[in-house]
Each structure stands twice: as structure tokens, then as C-alpha cells.
Amino acid sequence: MSTVAVDVRPPLWRRLIGFNLLTGIVLGVAGWYVGWYLAHAISAASLDYFSAVDYNELSVALAYIFGVLGFLIGLGFLNYPIARLRGYPPSLREKETGGVGRYFSLCTDHKVVGIQYLIGIGVFVFIGGVNAMLIRAELLSPTREIFPAGTYLTIVGVHGTMMMGMMTSGILGPFGNYLVPLMIGARRMAFPRIEALTFWILMAGGTILETTIFFGGFPTGWTGYAPLNIEANVGMVCYILFFALVGISMTLLGLNMIVTILTMRAPGLTWTRLPIFVWGVLSTSTLMVLAAPVLIATLLMALLDRTAQTNFFIPSQGGSSYLYENLFWFFGHPEVYILALPGFGIVLELLPVFARKPLWGYRLAVAGMLGVALLSFFVWQHHLFVSGMNADLRPFYILSTELISIPTGFTFLCGMMTLWRGRIRYSVPMLFALAWFFNFLIGGLTGVFLSDAPSDVTTHGSFFSMAHFHYTIMGGLVFTFFAGIYYWVPKMTGFMLNETLGKVHFWMMFVFFNLTFFPLFIAGFLGQPRRVVTYPKNLQFLNDWVSVCAFVLGASMLVFIYNFVKSMLFDRVPAPANPWGSKSIEFQLPSPVPVHDFDRIPVFSGDPYGYGEAPTPVIVPAGAPAGRD
Amino acid sequence: MSTPASTGQGGDDAVWTKHAKRVLLAWLVLSAIGTPIIWFVLGPHLPPGKGSVQAAGQVFDNTVLTAVLTPVIALLVVFFVYALTQFRAESSTDLTDGPPMRNDSTVQTWWVAVTGVVVLFLAGFGTYELLKDGSGGGQGPSPIAKVSGSNLQVQVIAQQWEFTYRYPSYGGLETSQLELPANTTVVLHVTSLDATHSFWARQLGVKADANPGVDNVVYVQTKNPMAFDIHCAELCGLWHGYMFDTGHVVQASEFASWIKQQQQVFASIAKYMPKYATFYYPDPQRRAG
Numbered sequence: 001m002s003t004v005a006v007d008v009r010p011p012l013w014r015r016l017i018g019f020n021l022l023t024g025i026v027l028g029v030a031g032w033y034v035g036w037y038l039a040h041a042i043s044a045a046s047l048d049y050f051s052a053v054d055y056n057e058l059s060v061a062l063a064y065i066f067g068v069l070g071f072l073i074g075l076g077f078l079n080y081p082i083a084r085l086r087g088y089p090p091s092l093r094e095k096e097t098g099g100v101g102r103y104f105s106l107c108t109d110h111k112v113v114g115i116q117y118l119i120g121i122g123v124f125v126f127i128g129g130v131n132a133m134l135i136r137a138e139l140l141s142p143t144r145e146i147f148p149a150g151t152y153l154t155i156v157g158v159h160g161t162m163m164m165g166m167m168t169s170g171i172l173g174p175f176g177n178y179l180v181p182l183m184i185g186a187r188r189m190a191f192p193r194i195e196a197l198t199f200w201i202l203m204a205g206g207t208i209l210e211t212t213i214f215f216g217g218f219p220t221g222w223t224g225y226a227p228l229n230i231e232a233n234v235g236m237v238c239y240i241l242f243f244a245l246v247g248i249s250m251t252l253l254g255l256n257m258i259v260t261i262l263t264m265r266a267p268g269l270t271w272t273r274l275p276i277f278v279w280g281v282l283s284t285s286t287l288m289v290l291a292a293p294v295l296i297a298t299l300l301m302a303l304l305d306r307t308a309q310t311n312f313f314i315p316s317q318g319g320s321s322y323l324y325e326n327l328f329w330f331f332g333h334p335e336v337y338i339l340a341l342p343g344f345g346i347v348l349e350l351l352p353v354f355a356r357k358p359l360w361g362y363r364l365a366v367a368g369m370l371g372v373a374l375l376s377f378f379v380w381q382h383h384l385f386v387s388g389m390n391a392d393l394r395p396f397y398i399l400s401t402e403l404i405s406i407p408t409g410f411t412f413l414c415g416m417m418t419l420w421r422g423r424i425r426y427s428v429p430m431l432f433a434l435a436w437f438f439n440f441l442i443g444g445l446t447g448v449f450l451s452d453a454p455s456d457v458t459t460h461g462s463f464f465s466m467a468h469f470h471y472t473i474m475g476g477l478v479f480t481f482f483a484g485i486y487y488w489v490p491k492m493t494g495f496m497l498n499e500t501l502g503k504v505h506f507w508m509m510f511v512f513f514n515l516t517f518f519p520l521f522i523a524g525f526l527g528q529p530r531r532v533v534t535y536p537k538n539l540q541f542l543n544d545w546v547s548v549c550a551f552v553l554g555a556s557m558l559v560f561i562y563n564f565v566k567s568m569l570f571d572r573v574p575a576p577a578n579p580w581g582s583k584s585i586e587f588q589l590p591s592p593v594p595v596h597d598f599d600r601i602p603v604f605s606g607d608p609y610g611y612g613e614a615p616t617p618v619i620v621p622a623g624a625p626a627g628r629d
Numbered sequence: 630m631s632t633p634a635s636t637g638q639g640g641d642d643a644v645w646t647k648h649a650k651r652v653l654l655a656w657l658v659l660s661a662i663g664t665p666i667i668w669f670v671l672g673p674h675l676p677p678g679k680g681s682v683q684a685a686g687q688v689f690d691n692t693v694l695t696a697v698l699t700p701v702i703a704l705l706v707v708f709f710v711y712a713l714t715q716f717r718a719e720s721s722t723d724l725t726d727g728p729p730m731r732n733d734s735t736v737q738t739w740w741v742a743v744t745g746v747v748v749l750f751l752a753g754f755g756t757y758e759l760l761k762d763g764s765g766g767g768q769g770p771s772p773i774a775k776v777s778g779s780n781l782q783v784q785v786i787a788q789q790w791e792f793t794y795r796y797p798s799y800g801g802l803e804t805s806q807l808e809l810p811a812n813t814t815v816v817l818h819v820t821s822l823d824a825t826h827s828f829w830a831r832q833l834g835v836k837a838d839a840n841p842g843v844d845n846v847v848y849v850q851t852k853n854p855m856a857f858d859i860h861c862a863e864l865c866g867l868w869h870g871y872m873f874d875t876g877h878v879v880q881a882s883e884f885a886s887w888i889k890q891q892q893q894v895f896a897s898i899a900k901y902m903p904k905y906a907t908f909y910y911p912d913p914q915r916r917a918g
Contacts, residue, residue, distance in 0.1 A: 150867050221864045227841065228824040228866055315842030316910040321825050322840065356718070357727040364737055386827065387838040388769035388819075388845030395756040402748045402755075409744045416708055417736065421645060422727040423718040434713070441705050445698045452755035454690040454764035457836045458677050461827055461862035525676045527831045529862045532870035536858075581724045612726030 019076030020105040028204070031070025035063035058307045060215065060237045068204045068245065075200055076106045080193060092192055096595055106200070108192030111593055114178025115492060116199050118485075121173055124166045124206040126557070131159035133554045136547040142535050152533045154217025154235065161222040161239060162209060165246040167477055168288070168335065169202060171342035172253055175484045176281045178492055180257060182586040182593065183275045185266025185602045190259040198253040205245030212238035221531055223332070226313030226324035230305045237306065240299045247296040247331075250338070254288030257281055268604035275584060275608050276359055279366050280345020283373040284338050290377070291334035298327040322389045329380035337376040339473050341369055343440075343480035344411045347433045350483055351415055353582045354430035355422025358609040361414040368410030375404045385456045394453045401451035408444060412437070427580065428502035432483035435510050439475025443468060446521060464524025467517045475513060482509075482560070490575035493568055494592035501563035508556035515549040584608040648715065656707045660700040668696045677834045680857060680878070682850035683765035684834030690758050697751065767819060767837025767845040770907070776848040780814040783807075784905070787819070787826035787839035790868040792859060796888065801905035804891050807876035810884040811854050819845040820908040827863035830876060832856075838863060844907035851878045 009015070016022055039059035072078075076094075084090065095102050096109040103116055134155050138146050147155065181189055189195045212218055212235040220229050220236070224243070229236055261282050265274070301312040302324070311317035313324045344365075352359045359365065378400040385394055415437065424430070446468040449455040459465055482505075490496050523542050528535050535543065567573065578587040585608060586593070672692035679685040718725070758764060763774035784795040786803075795803045807830075809815050819828045821839035828847075829836045832855065837847045854877070861872035879887065903909060 149870065153864075153867065153869070219864070219866050219869075223864075225825050225864070228864070231824060231866070315840070320842075322843070325825075355716070355727060356725065358729050358731050360730055361732055361737060363732075384838075386767040386836045388767040388840065388843055391766075391768040391771075392773045394759060395752075398755045398759070399752040402752045405748055406741065406744050409740065412705070413737070413740045416705075416712070417730070417733070419709075419712045419716065421648075421730065422712075422716050423723065423725055424713065424716050425718045425721050425723065427721055434709075437705070437709065441702065445701065448698060448751065449691065449694055452690065452694060452751065452758075453766060454687050454755060454758045455694055457683075457764050457766040457834060458687045458691060460836055461829070527676070527858055527860065529829065529860045531864045534870045610729070612729035 015101070018105075019074065019079060020101065021075065022104075024071045024074035024200070027074030028067045028071030031073075032063045032067035034070070035059070035066030038062055038066070057234055057237060060234055061241065061303060061307055064208055064237070064241050068201070068208075068241075071204050072197070072200060077193070077197060077200075092188065094193070094196075106193075106196050108188070108196055109595060110177050110181050110189050110192065110195060111492070111595075111597075113195050113199055114174050114176075117169065117173030117177060117202075118489075118492070120199065120203050120206075121166050121170055124162055125170070126561075127206075127210065128159050128162035128166065129554060129557060131155050131162070133551065135159060136550040138533065139535070139543045140547050142537050142540050142543070145533060147533075149533045150217060150219065153219040153221070153531070154213065156531050157218050157221050157239065158209060158212065161242065162206065163473075164222050164335070164339075165209070165242060166202070166206060167473070167481075168246065168250055168338050169198070169253060170339075170477060170481050171346065171484060172257065172281055172284060172288075173199065173202070175277075175346070175488060176253075176257060176342070179488065179586055180260060180278055180281055181264070182589065182597060183278050183584065183608075184261060184264060184269055185585065185598065185604065186260065186264040187597045187601075189256055190264060191256050194252050194256050198249045198256070201245050201249040201252075205242045205249070208238050208245070209242035223328060224299075224302070225328075226302065226305075226319075226321045227315065229302055229324075230313055237303070240303050240306075244296050244299040244303075247292040247299070250288045250292040251296070254285035254292070257285035258289065261285075266602050266604060270604075272362065273604055273607040275349060276362065276365055277342075277345040277349040279369055280342050280348075283369040284341045284345075287334040287338045287341070287373050287376060291331045291338070294327055295331035295335075298324065298331065301327075322387070325384055325387060325389065326380075329383045330377075332383065333380040334373075334376045336469065336472065337372055339477045340440075341372060343436060343476045344369055344372075346480040346484050346487075347415060347436045348411065348418075349584070350429055350433040350487060351418045351422075352609045352611060353580050353584070354425050354427060354433070355419050356425075356581075356611045357418055357422045358611055358613065359414065359607075360417035360420075361410070362607065362609070364410045365414040368407040368414070371407030371410070372404060375400060375407065379404065379451075382451055382456070385453045386460055398451060398453055402448065405444060405448070412441075427486075428497070428499060428506055429483045429487035429580070431503070431506045431510075432479050432486065435479050435506070436476060436483070439471055439479060439513070442518070443471030443475055446471065459524055461530055462524035463520045463528045463530060466530050467520035467524060470517050470520075474517070479509075479513075482506075485564075487580065488586075489564075490579050491586055491589075491591050491593065494575050495568050495571070496573040496575045496579065497567045498563050498571065501559060501566070505556055505559045505563060508559060509553060512549045512553040512556060516546055516553050519546050519549075582608070583610055648711075652707055652711050655711070656700070656704050659703040659707060663703055664696050664699045667699045668692060671695065676831075678832050679852070680832035680855055681765070681834055681852055683762055683848070684832060686758060686762060686764055687834045690755070690764070693754060694751070697747065701747075762850070763848045765834035765836065765847060765849055767847055770844045770846065772846045772848065774848070776814050776850060778814055780816050780848075781810065782816050782818065783809070784818045784820065784907075785828045785837075785839065786822060786909070787828060787861065787865075788822040789824060789866050790861070790872040792826075792828060792861075792872070792874060795905060797905045799888050799892065800899070801902060802888070802892055802895060802899075803902060804895070806891075807859065807874070808884055808887050809851050809876070809878050810881045811851055811878050813881070814848065814850050817847040817849065818907060819847065822909060822911050824865045825863050826861045826865045826872070829860045829862040831858045831860065833876075833878075836862060842908050842910065854878050854880055854883075 036059050039062040093108050095107045102112050215235040216233040218235040218239045219232050304310040311319040313319045382397045382401045519542050575591040577590050675688050675691040677684045760774045762776050782797050786793045794807045819837040819839045821841045826839040833849050835849050837845045857876050859874040859876050
């Protein structure tokens, strides 16, 4: 940048004024108070009715809703609709060129949104991880309490809710937004403003969940079972609004992905040439669009029960706690596959690159993902085997749940056969992808115990089920999330991550992940229920072991953060265009990818897995000229 | 299970068949050693112990599942140890391609068939075990897996944050301790007064959610006298972690005298007790948490 350009730039205070994150926060706080006073104006008379609680609940709920609206207005989400109403011509892009400022404002560049997601989700997941450390600190002793019981439950709830809510978009947010347009040869997502909206809604939601501590927290864990969620104190509203916002964000994100993949594929990119990661995104998006609205509706009902004296979930008034459980798990089980399926996609995307072989059984792998997606809507009552609900339907849910292991097995077979006779390179992304097989195997097979109703009586609601889903979600999703980071971040930022630190991170994380969570299966077998602040004395050694290992597991995340900050901000080793020798299209572009992605829309003549085959050029530059959307 | 027939170029087919045979052999040996060890050595120690017929059924169930899954784990372990050590690139910069194998319908068919058979077996076995005696799980108000014969009805009432027990055949007596006679079929009716709880009597192999307004029925056939742990297994609010207790299975004579003693202890409040019902609704405006 020349010195002349610097002189021309307005002073800093002038540049901070405008539609950006700062304005968003200011208007968000202002909106919060508008909502607060509005609610008091509406229902001040009913304050006495809530004599048992400290706040007028409606005011808290409305305050947050208005706060979110103010935040989004401050970011500039209303500018475009208003401009259209005033007769300005349509435009697809906003703030796509420019400096660091784009990352702190509404930007419709899918690459900027991808990086926003990566950092934003990273921050909230880090907070969720700190909560996990606090949980393990509390469980060092069976009797001595570091936190009061209520605080402990809030920590447990925030940990679970934050992780579940944020990591649903953990792969689709950063890597889906960044890579799907590149992989299908498009220059943008189908709905760029909605793409930006999903991110900022999620950030507003995460902040709301954190503020639950100012309202006494919530005691329900991430499942928020009724009628406890109706009885609970006002912090519950933060949980409800957080998850509802996550649901809105998920629905929009999924819709955007589906439309993009269905309509914007470049010439020649047939369904059997689509990168397998895109198939993973597509199947996940389908689940998001079909499952998340149920969550939003459920939480709205819970909010009405709390604020408007409806009785959806209050049995003594004609409601039903079963209704909540049914609705929640109808969302909740597809949700866990929303977490798992992008991981399948990343693993199968990475194996061909690092084994130097084509993806084996492409169609089987696709069938596996679609099969999991379809079946995941028919299994939700396995969470309710001992609830007494529809007990005569249990054989059906045993069968449907265990059937899911067949399409999941497809993913394993395709991965294993891709490795067979390969020439495997153990780069950091590959290590994380390979760890997925071990972790997901344990997670999947322990799931068989939970899917079998008689065994489930032993293990339901114990640390066994907790260890099971940490193996599938942390072992399945978070490991592939890191595989994606090590694999694609050089492409996204243009800087390599340190390989040695990456390996230290991997081995620390892999070893101590297993040392942390495997003993928890035993703790569950020995009778430790989930979410307890105290436990039998004979389980102390096991719990102390787990806590110490969990702290090292937490420290491995610090190694990663150190590596990330050091590599991105200080070392700044430029990444080559294709650091892994991949045949995928995004690695044929410069690092980082230029603003307009492609000078010419590419034409595909094969899938990106042609390793060892006749060297066919993957992209033939042709088609639309530069600059056209 | 997965013998990859060699397709495409990139090597002598016989060599690769040899690799596959080695994996297969190692898997067979490991499974043949591992499965009996799991069945005979680990199996008897699997939870929840043999405190009741239902608990023993769960131990059997857990043993069968573990034994069936052992060869699956063995296959994956053998495969990955073999593949990851044998099929290495020379260095991290070695970009030589492997053979372009893209598919093999024989392997696919075998894989789908075998996983299908295993899954159907597990589902069938689980269903059979479940329907035999209910396996100690809550079955809702109209159970399908009943245990016939004479039985003792006991109501488990969960509230924040304790369990109490009513014996309808002893005048609706409500106690704060759970004692059950040995070698008896007990029908537990689990319900809640407030939030959702879950009644978990671990060594009896009993777990049933306690929902307000719901009568969740569990059958359990007690065996010899013993003590068992009771926990709440569903997050129910502030003191969920402290919602535990110890129950006892005692000889029939001991049980009779215990009931008599309890009736005397609670005689003074008997007239204030609500009439025995399958569930209760206390003050609807009660808020807690």
C-alpha cells in the first residue's frame, strides 16, 4: 500500500461509524432496553402474578428479541431491503473488497463468512471447553464442592448447549461456506445475505447464552426437559432464545446450502462428480432444514408456557412432558447426525489425497450418507426407552436405530478400501482423519448398547451414554473439524500451520481424549449418573484420573491456539497453492483464494479423485467471463 | 470379511491377495481368542450384576452384545494396524499415486450382507430379551411385557429431590425407605410430583422415568436379600446429584415385620395422606428449580 493511499483514508473514528459490528453492539444494547421497557409497559400489571420469581419474564424475553433485532439492524441487514423499497437496483454483493473491516461487518463474500464462522465459533467453543474444565474440576472430589450445586448445573448446561449449538454449524459454517461454492465452481452462495445472516444470528445467540449467568443460569442441561424448563428461573429464557436462534441459523444455512448445490453447479459437475464433502454438506443441510424448525417451534411453546401462561408442557394443566421429549428428540436425533455427517464428508475427502488413491466406492459412500440422513428421522424414541412412552414401539426403535449402523458401515468400508494399497502420508490433517475411524468405531459400537432396549436400561442416563456421545461428537466431529482446519486453513488464509506443533497437538489430543473418555464408560457401568455434582466415594479414583486427563486434553487445545496464532500472525509462512498435492479444485486456485474465486467458471470433466489414473485435467477454463455473477 | 480382489494396474495380484489373506488370518485368530475371553472372563463382571431376574437378563444381554462386537473391533484393529504400517508413502513429499481401485462389487455385497445379518440378529435378540420380561425398563401405564403370577405392587413417587414409596396393599402406606421381599415379583409404579426424574435401582436392573401425571410400570423379580443403590438418572433440578438412597431386598418374614413397624411409625399422619392413585397433582402453581 502506498503512503498516498494511507493519507487519503479517513481517521479511525470516522471509519468506525457506519454499519458494522460496533454499531451492531450499540444498537443491540439499545434494543435490549427498548424491549425491556416495552414489556413492562405491556405486562407491568401482571408482575404480581410472578411473585415467585425475581423478574418479569416477558421483559427478559422481549429485551433479548429486540436486542437481536437492533444488533442485526446495526450490522446493516435492513439497508438492502430498504434500498430496494426505495427503488435502488438489486445487488448481490456487499463489502466484499476492503481490509480487515469486512470481517467485522455484514459481508456477502462466502470466503469472508467462512473465516468469520471459524473464528466466531472457535471463540464460543473455547468458552464451552472452559466450562468442561470447570466440570472436571468440580468432579475431582466426590463431596467437596468447588461450585454451589446450582452454579455447577449452569456450567454443565452452558457447556452442553454451547457445544451442541455452535458445533452444529462447526463444519458447515466455516468449511461449508468457504468451500462449497469453490468445489461446485460457483462464485458465491445462492443467498449471500442470508449466508451472512446465519453467522451473525449465531453470534448473537452465543452471547445471549453466556448472559444466562446474570439471570441465575438454568438447571436443565442441554436437553431442557419439561416441566423443569417451565419451573426453572429466568436464566432459562437465555437457553430458549439461544437454541431458537441456533435453529433459525441452522434452517437458513441448510436452505442456502441446498439451493446452492442444487442450482449453481458448474458445467460438467454431475452428481457423481461432486466432491464427497459436498455430499456430506448436502445430506447435513437436508437434516437441518427438516429438523431445526421443530426445535424452534418447541422452544417457542416453552417460551409461551413461561411467559404467556400456556400449558403445552405442564401435565397438571393438561399439557404433557412427553410432548416436549418427543418434539425435542425429533429434532435432537437428526441433530446428532447433523454433527456427524460433515465429519464423514471430511474424512472421505481427505483419505484419497493422503493415500494417493481414488475414493473407493463413491456411490456407496453417497448412499451411506443419504441412508444415515433418512434413517435418522426414525430413531428418536431410543432416547426414551425407559420413559414409559410408547413402550410397545420399542422393538421398532431398536431395529431402526441398529439399521443406521449399515449406512455408517458404508463410510467405514469406503474409507478402509481407499487406504488399502494406498501410499499413505501421515500429515497432520490425515492423522486427525485417521483418528476418526478409531473414535467413531468406539462411539458407534457403544451406541449399540444404548440402542438395545435391555442394555439401555443399564446404561441410560449414566456416564456411559455421556462417554458414548463424546466419542461420536468430540471424537467424530471435533477431530474432523481439526482435520479440516489443518487441511484447508492454509488455503483460506494463505499461511501454513506449523507441522510439528500440529503433530504435538494431535498426539496430545488423541491420547488424552481416549484416556479421558474411555474410563467414563466404566464409570457409567459402575453407576455414576450424568450431570451429578456428587458421586459415590469408590468412583473417586476413576473421576480424578478422568479430570487430570481432561486437563491435559484442554491443554492440547492451548497448543493448537498457540500454533494458530503463531502461524497466522507471527510466522506467516506463505502457503503454496497446493500444499497437499490434492486434485480437488480449490487447490488449483491461489492461496488465499481471490475475491472473485474464478476468472472463468470452470468446466468439470471428472471427479476430484483421479489419483493414479490417466492425468486428466480436472478444470478446463471456459464459460463465463470474469466478473459475472 | 473384506478380501479386496485386486483390480486395475499397479502391482502383482497375487501379492495383494497375500496381503488380504494375512489380514483375514490375523482377524480370525484375534477373534477366536478374543471372543471367548470376552464371553467367559469379562461377561460375568458386566453390569448390573445378578441381583434380580431382570438384572441377570441385562448382564446376559450386555455379554452377548460385547461378544458380537468383539470380532468387529478385531477386524478394524487388524485392518488399520496392517494397512497403516504396510501401505506407507516413502516420505511426506512422496506424491507417487497408488493403484486406481474405484470399486469392487464383491466386497460391497459381502460387507452389506454381513453387516445386515449382524444388525438383524442384534435387533431380533434385543427384541426377544425385551419382550421376555420387560428387562427392568419402564413400560408406561399399559405394559406389554408382563411377568405373570402373584406380585407385590409398590409405587415409587419422585419429587424434588427424593423418592418415597407407597404400598397400596398395606393401606397405601408411604415410606421414605424402599424394602422389597426376596424372591418376589414386584410391580413398581413410578410417577413424579414435579419435574421429570428417573428411578434407577442399579443392582436390581431397574430404570424408569418418573413423569408427572404418568404411571410408568416396571416388573422386577427379586432374588436373594441384598442392598441396592437408588439414583435419580434424569436431571431434575438443583439437588439432582444428591437424589440417591439405598434400598434393600429382605427375607419375606423380615419384610412383614418391617411393614408393621413402618405402619406404626406413620400411623399418626395416615389420615392426612391423599388416597392412593396412579399419579398425583400437587399444587399446580408450585414452582421450584
